[in-house]
Amino acid sequence: MRTLSALMLAAAVSTAALSQALAADWFPYDAAKVEPPFAADGKSEDVSYVPLEKASKPWNICVSFPHMKDAYWLGVGYGVAEEAARLGVKMNLVEAGGYTELNKQISQIEDCVASGAEAVVIGAISYDGLNNLVAEIRKKNIPVIDVINGISSPEVSAKSLVSFHTMGRSAGEYLAKKHPAGSEEVVVGWFPGPAGAGWVEAANTGFLEAVKGSAVKVLEPKYGDTGKEVQLKLVEDELQANPNIRYVAGTAVTAEAAQGLVRERGLEGKVDLLAFYMTPGVYEGIKRGFILAAPADSMVIQGRIAIDQAVRILEGKDYVKHVGPKIFVVDPDNVNNVPQTNILPPDDYKPVFSVN
Structure with missing residues (x-):
């Protein structure tokens, strides 16, 4: 039993050391x-x-997300939990x-x-709907x-985000380059996400621009x-209504959910999937x-x-007020050269709602 306990302790220590090493390695980061x-x-x-x-x-930081239903927000959750632990602060995460x-x-x-949060990090459900609360x-x-x-x-103190206008535009540019003016028209079913969310409207504008x-014809956006x-x-309804669709483009969840549907209907090579942001499921889908x-x-x-x-901000130190990581497109040409841990959480990561 002593030997087993010693081995378990050694494993825990080595795992913690590895976690600390990985955390230390995330920076400096191109932004x-x-x-x-x-x-x-x-x-x-x-x-x-x-x-x-x-x-x-150990500052007390509250983090609020729209949900934790998909791997994207799981990835953001991994980031806030790991950084809170690395810096030595308390973090409580709530999801609506x-x-x-x-x-x-x-x-x-x-x-x-009301419970004593000294700073609040918000992944907003609505672009305008939280303004009174922020004030x-x-x-x-x-x-x-x-x-x-x-x-x-x-009145927000800082922004840690990328331009979803740029994200949408990057996805649109990828298609426009494959199908320039003068080539045969291709039809795209477009699923930008929940109506009214700031990131959705920004991505929609960038993609359409x-x-x-x-030669890319985009159908009326389907929000959800x-x-x-x-x-x-x-996606099922759109494919039913428009059987000439060549691409299904939209959120990462759209692309992930549509993979099985495309295979079930024998549409491989006839309908391709494109997301305007990355998740583990999308990354794996590109690799496969x-x-x-x-x-x-x-x-x-x-x-x-x-x-x-x-x-x-809490410590009165210099900070970059509006910043985000640099954006790049991942496709079959470069997917095997992109380190997964640079852009996604580890495989099988489980959400952490509290760091003390």
Whole structure:
């Protein structure tokens, strides 16, 4: 028993050491900051992001997500939990259950603040719907970090996100390059995500701008929550209504959910799948040849940066106010050369809702 206990302890120590080594290796990270911050027409400048080595005290940080129903938010959750542990701060994560649950997200954040949160990191359900809440939190001198989705309030303290306009545009440019003006027209079913979410509208605009003037014809956007059942039903209905669809493009959940449908209907090579952001399922789909391509926005790093920004603000240290990882497209040509841990959480990662 002593020998077994010793072995178990050694394994735990080595696992912890490995985790610390991996955490230390995430930076410096190629990123882009926006100047002036929060400006719609701000200019992107390349930066090398380096976080703090450690927090000066165990600050209490609340993190609010729309949901944890898909691997994308699991990846962001991995980032915030790992960075909180690396910096030595407390982190509590709440999730509202879906993009229809704005009131629940507001209530959860209010409870977080009432429970003593010293900073709040928000993955917003609505671009405009949290503005009054942000104003109330800022009156208490509590920093608010906007992560991933975008919040329109000018009162947020910092943004750790990429431009979903750029993400959508990158996906659209990929198709436009394959089907330039003058080539045979191809029809695209387009599934940008839940209506009203800031990231969805931005991606929709970028995608449509990129394919304009090419041989790519995009059907009317089909909006819906990023649950797999919702997205699968949308794709099924669209393929039924438009059997001439050549591409199904949209959220990562759309691409993941549609893989089985394409195979079941014998549409391999006739309907290709494209996502405008990366998840483990999309990454694996590209490697296996079931999904064509997706831009990578390194969601894990966005989560890490948000926690670092919160700590820097609490400690009165310099911080980059508006920043996100650099975007690049992953497809069959480069998928085997992209280190998975740079852009995704580890395989089989389980969500961590509290770091103490």
